Amino acid sequence: FFSNSGAEANEAAIKLARGYFYYKGEPRYEIITAKMSFHGRTLATIAATGQEKFRKPFAPDMPGFKYVEFNDLYELEQAVSGKTAAVMLELIQGESGVHPASQEYIKGVRKLCNEMGILLIVDEVQTGVGRTGRMFCYENYGITPDIMTLAKGLGGGVPIGATLCTNKVATGMKIGDHGSTFGGNPLAMTAGNVVMDQFMDKDLLSKVNNSSAYLFEELGKLMKDYPSIVQVRGMGLLIGIEFQTGISAKILKEKLLGEGILVSAIGSSTIRIAPPLIITKTEAKIFIDKLKKILKEQKKRPLQEVAAYASSAKKETEKKEDHIEKELEE
Ligand SMILES: Cc1ncc(COP(=O)(O)O)c(C=O)c1O
Numbered sequence: 001f002f003s004n005s006g007a008e009a010n011e012a013a014i015k016l017a018r019g020y021f022y023y024k025g026e027p028r029y030e031i032i033t034a035k036m037s038f039h040g041r042t043l044a045t046i047a048a049t050g051q052e053k054f055r056k057p058f059a060p061d062m063p064g065f066k067y068v069e070f071n072d073l074y075e076l077e078q079a080v081s082g083k084t085a086a087v088m089l090e091l092i093q094g095e096s097g098v099h100p101a102s103q104e105y106i107k108g109v110r111k112l113c114n115e116m117g118i119l120l121i122v123d124e125v126q127t128g129v130g131r132t133g134r135m136f137c138y139e140n141y142g143i144t145p146d147i148m149t150l151a152k153g154l155g156g157g158v159p160i161g162a163t164l165c166t167n168k169v170a171t172g173m174k175i176g177d178h179g180s181t182f183g184g185n186p187l188a189m190t191a192g193n194v195v196m197d198q199f200m201d202k203d204l205l206s207k208v209n210n211s212s213a214y215l216f217e218e219l220g221k222l223m224k225d226y227p228s229i230v231q232v233r234g235m236g237l238l239i240g241i242e243f244q245t246g247i248s249a250k251i252l253k254e255k256l257l258g259e260g261i262l263v264s265a266i267g268s269s270t271i272r273i274a275p276p277l278i279i280t281k282t283e284a285k286i287f288i289d290k291l292k293k294i295l296k297e298q299k300k301r302p303l304q305e306v307a308a309y310a311s312s313a314k315k316e317t318e319k320k321e322d323h324i325e326k327e328l329e330e
Pocket of ligand 1: 005006007008010038039040041090094095123124125126151152
C-alpha cells in the first residue's frame, strides 16, 4: 500500500496487524514496541514510539501499546500476552542514537513471534532502500518480517510511504478499510521507479558498501588518535559517532556546519551521519578531514572555548548565507 510518509506507512501497518486478528476472529490488538524507538508523529505512531517526550504534550495516549527494553529478549517474552497482535521494531534505532539490534535478539524475536502466532512489523522507514548496504536492513539479520514499512529513501526526496506484507497478513484489510487520496500518485510512483532503476542499473548497493567501508575504517583510525570518540556504530551509510560525555553533540554539529557539513546531533554526545547513497570516497574524505580538523583544535582548546568558537562559526555561516541571498536578489 502506497502512502505519503513514514508515519502513514506505520499507521497502515498498525491497522493491518489489528485487522488481521479482527478478521480471524481473535481478540488481539496490542502492539509491543521498544523503548527509545521512533515511529512517527501521528497519534498512533507517537503511541508506538517508546519515548515519552513525543507523547506527553498530546495525552491521553492512544491505548494498545506496550514498551520493552530494546535488545532484551527476556523482557519481550515477559510482555507477550493473549492480547499481543504484533511486535514492532526498528532494526537500527536511528532517531535515538543509531543503536543496531543484535543478531541474537532479532532471531529470537522472530522465533518468539512464530511460536506465539504474533506478527513482526519491521519499521524500515530509515533503514530501508539501501541505507544499510542491503536493499532492506532485515536482510542483514537473516529473517523475514510479516509487515515492513518504507519511506525516506524510496522516492529520492519525493514523498512516498509504503507498507508491505505477506499474502497471509494481507487478509487484514478488506477493500475500503484503508485509503489515501494521494497515495500511489503518478509523480511519486515515477520518482520511486527512478530510484529503483538507479539500484538496478548502477549497482548502487556496491557503492554504498564501498563508501561505508571507507568511512568505518577512517573513523576507526580517528578513534585511535582521538579518545574523545568513544564509539562508532551503525551499518552502511547510517552511522552514529558517540563522543565522551561533556562533549556537546550540538556544538560539534554547529562546528561541522561551519565547515559546510550537515550532521544531526542526537542525544547529548552523539552525532549521526546519513549521507546520500551516491556519496563518493572523495566526498567522504572531506567529512573525515573536517572532523579531524575540529578534533585537533579541540585537543588544544578547553571545552568552554569550543562553545565560543561554535557560535562564531555559526555567525560566519549566517553571514555567508546572507551574502548568497543578497546576490540572488540582485
Ligand atoms: C524509523 C522511523 N519511522 C518513522 C518515521 C516517520 O517518518 P515520516 O517523518 O516520513 O513521517 C521516521 C522518521 O524519522 C523514522 O526514522
